[in-house]
Amino acid sequence: xxxxxxxxxxxxxxxxxxxxxxxxxxxxxxxxxxxxxxxxxxxxxxxxxxxxxxxxxxxxxxxxxxxxxxxxxxxxxxxxxxxxxxxxxxxxxxxxxxxxxxxxxxxxxxxxxxxxxxxxxxxxxxxxxxxxxxxxxxxxxxxxxxxxxxxxxxxxxxxxxxxxxxxxxxxxxxxxxxxxxxxxxxxxxxxxxxxxxxxxxxxxxxxxxxxxxxxxxxxxxxxxxxxxxxxxxxxxxxxxxxxxxxxxxxxxxxxxxxxxxxxxxxxxxxxxxxxxxxxxxxxxxxxxxx
Numbered sequence: 001x002x003x004x005x006x007x008x009x010x011x012x013x014x015x016x017x018x019x020x021x022x023x024x025x026x027x028x029x030x031x032x033x034x035x036x037x038x039x040x041x042x043x044x045x046x047x048x049x050x051x052x053x054x055x056x057x058x059x060x061x062x063x064x065x066x067x068x069x070x071x072x073x074x075x076x077x078x079x080x081x082x083x084x085x086x087x088x089x090x091x092x093x094x095x096x097x098x099x100x101x102x103x104x105x106x107x108x109x110x111x112x113x114x115x116x117x118x119x120x121x122x123x124x125x126x127x128x129x130x131x132x133x134x135x136x137x138x139x140x141x142x143x144x145x146x147x148x149x150x151x152x153x154x155x156x157x158x159x160x161x162x163x164x165x166x167x168x169x170x171x172x173x174x175x176x177x178x179x180x181x182x183x184x185x186x187x188x189x190x191x192x193x194x195x196x197x198x199x200x201x202x203x204x205x206x207x208x209x210x211x212x213x214x215x216x217x218x219x220x221x222x223x224x225x226x227x228x229x230x231x232x233x234x235x236x237x238x239x240x241x242x243x244x245x246x247x248x249x250x251x252x253x254x255x256x257x258x259x260x261x262x263x264x265x266x267x268x269x270x271x272x273x274x275x276x277x278x279x280x281x282x283x284x285x286x287x288x289x290x
Contacts, residue, residue, distance in 0.1 A: 070103060070104065070105055070123055070124075071091060071092075071100075071103065071104045071105070072091065072092065072104070072105045072107055073089045073090070073091050073096065073100040073104050073105065073106050073107065073122075074089065074090050074091070074107045074109065075088060075089065075106070075107065075108045075109070075110060075116075076088050076089060076090055076110075077110060077114055081114065081115045081116055081117045081118075081136060082117050082118040083099075083100075083106075083116055083117070083118040083119070083120045083139075083141075084099060084118040084119065085118075086098075086099060100120065100122050101121065101122065102121060102122060102123060102144065103123055104122050104123055105122060105123055105124045105125070105126065106120060106122045106124070106125045106126070106143070107126045107128070108125075108126065108127050108128065108129070108133055109126070109128035109129050109152075109153065110129050110131065111129045111130055111131055112129070112131040113129050113130070113131025113132040113133045113134075113157075114131065114133065114134070115133075115134045115136045116133060116134065116135055116136060116139055116141075117135075117136040117137070117138075117139050118139060118140075119139075119140045119141075120139075120140070120141045120142065121142045121144075122142070122143055122144070123143065123144055123145050124143045124144075124145045124146040124147070124148070124170075125141060125143035125146070125147050125148070125166075126146075126148050126151055126152075127147075127148065127149045127150070127156055127158050127182075128150065128151065128152055128153040128156050129153055129156055130153065130154070130155045130156065132156075132157040132158070132159065133156075133157070133158050133159070134158075134159040134161065135158075135159070135160045135161070135162075135164035135165075135166060135190065136162060136164065137162035137163060137164065138162070138163050138164060139164040139165070140164070140165050140167075141164075141165070141166050141167070142166075142167045142168065143166075143167075143168050143170070144168060144169050144170060145168070145169070145170040145171075146168065146170045146171050146172075146173065147166060147168045147170075147171070147172045147173070148171075148173045148176045149173065149174045149175070149176065149182035149183070149184055149218075150174070150175055150176050150177060150180045150181060150182025150216070150218075151173070151176035151177045151180070151213075152177055152180075153177075153180065154177075154179070154180040154181045154182075155181050156180075156181070156182045156183070157182075157183045157184075157185070158182075158183070158184045158185070159184075159185045159186075159187065159190075160184070160185070160186045160187075160190035160191070160192055161185070161186070161187040161188035161189070161190040161227075162188045162189065162190065163188070163189045163190065164190045164191075165190070165191045165192075165193060166190075166191070166192045166193070167192075167193045167194075167195055168193075168194060168195070168196075169194070169195050169196040169206065170196070170205060170206060171205060171206065171207060171208070171209065172192065172194065172207075172208040172209070173208075173209050173212040173213075174208075174209070174210045174211070174212065174218040174219070174220055174246075175210065175211050175212055175213060175216040175217050175218025175219075175244065175246065176212050176213050176216065177213045177216065178213045178214045178215060178216065179213070179214070179215045179216060180213060180216050180217075181216065181217040181218075181219075182216070182217070182218055182219075183218070183219040183220065183221075184219075184220045184221075185220075185221045185222075185223070186220075186221070186222045186223070186227045186228065186229060186254065187221075187222075187223050187224045187227050188224055188226075188227065189224065189225070189226035189227055190227055191227070191228055191229075191230065192208075192228075192229045192230070193229075193230050193231075193232075194206060194208065194230070194231040194232050194234045195232065196232070196234060197232075197233065206234040206235075207231075207234055207235045207236065207237060208229070208231055208234070208235075208236045208237070208258070209236075209237050209240045209241075209246075210236075210237070210238045210239070210240070210246035210247070210248060210277075211238065211239045211240055211241060211244035211245055211246030211275050211277065212240055212241055212244070213241050213244065214241045214242050214243055214244065215241070215242070215243035215244060216241060216244045216245075217244070217245045217246070218238075218239075218244070218245070218246045218247070219246070219247045219249075220246075220247070220248045220249070221249045221251065221254075222248075222249070222250050222251070222254035222255065222256055222286075223249075223250075223251040223252045223253075223254045224252050224253055224254060225252070225253035225254075225285075226253075227253070227254045227255070228254065228255035228256065228257065229255075229256045229257070229258075230255075230257045231256075231257060231258040231259070232257070232259070233259050233260060234258065234259070234260065235258055235259075235260050235267055235268050235269070235270065236248075236256070236258035236268070236269050236270070236290065237267075237269075237270040237271075237273055237277075238269075238270065238271050238272070238277035238278065238279055239271060239272040239273060239274075239275035239276050239277025239278075240270070240273045240274060240275065240277075241274055241275055242274045242275065243274075243275055244274070244275030244276070245275055245276045245277075246272075246275065246276070246277045246278070247277070247278045247279075247280070248277075248278070248279045248280070249279075249280045249281075249282065250279075250280070250281045250282065250286040250287065250288050251281075251282040251283065251286055252282070252283065252285065252286065253283075253285040253286055254286050254287075255286070255287045255288075255289075256287070256288045256289070256290075257289045257290075258289070258290045259289070259290060268290040269288075269290035
């Protein structure tokens with residue numbers, strides 16, 4: 001048999017062998033007493049096998065897990081565009097029993113790309129594939145640690161439009177993997193937002209980087225009234241990595257805001273740090289503040 005443990009659950013006794021499987025945060029499993037065979041525990045993508053302490057099962061097998069597991073959820077998109085539908089996700093070949101949450105990674109890597117709707121709040125978000133991804137009307141995506149475009153596949157394009165928002169407290173990386181190309185377009189009132197307070201010691205962990213990977217290419221366009229990238233008190237670098245190329249274009253009433261506090265000793269806007277960078281503001285109605 002099997003017992004599915006949702007975030008924070010605890011399991012006491014499992015008889016006749018079987019599987020304990022969790023897709024959330026498994027804080028602790030206490031004494032597990034298998035009366036026959038072994039017990040298999042899958043915590044995220046890691047598998048543990050618990051064997052009875054004695055052949056007569058007179059002593060319990062004890063397994064204790066403390067802490068959180070970052071679980072990778074891959075997008076299937078077989079049941080529409082809503083990220084709130086379980087049928088649209090898989091996790092290491094399993095059908096998940098809970099939606100991706102704050103300790104999970106959401107991976108969008110279908111070659112055809114697609115439109116994404118609904119609300120997503122995870123640890124990190126990774127956009128891959130060559131077909132392009134669009135956050136649909138009113139979509140609200142949060143990746144608290146990292147948002148990456150083109151970390152493992154080239155020619156990945158992300159569009160944040162129609163009042164959609166993409167938020168992080170960590171890094172925003174466009175053109176992430178070595179030699180890969182990634183792009184992001186913010187249009188029709190869409191927003192990319194960095195919500196972290198400026199930090200002195202670890203400011204590099206909250207930056208937006210266009211052209212983040214060695215020999216990578218990153219391109220960002222912010223266009224249209226109400227469309228903006230708002231990094232708050234966090235920096236922006238265009239063409240960061242060795243051999244990289246980065247471009248930022250602000251057009252047709254778009255807005256980009258980047259800044260740092262005076263004590264962080266980080267720059268608000270860097271162009272061509274170790275690669276080639278270009279920043280263009282096309283018209284008087286568009287604004288770049290740094």
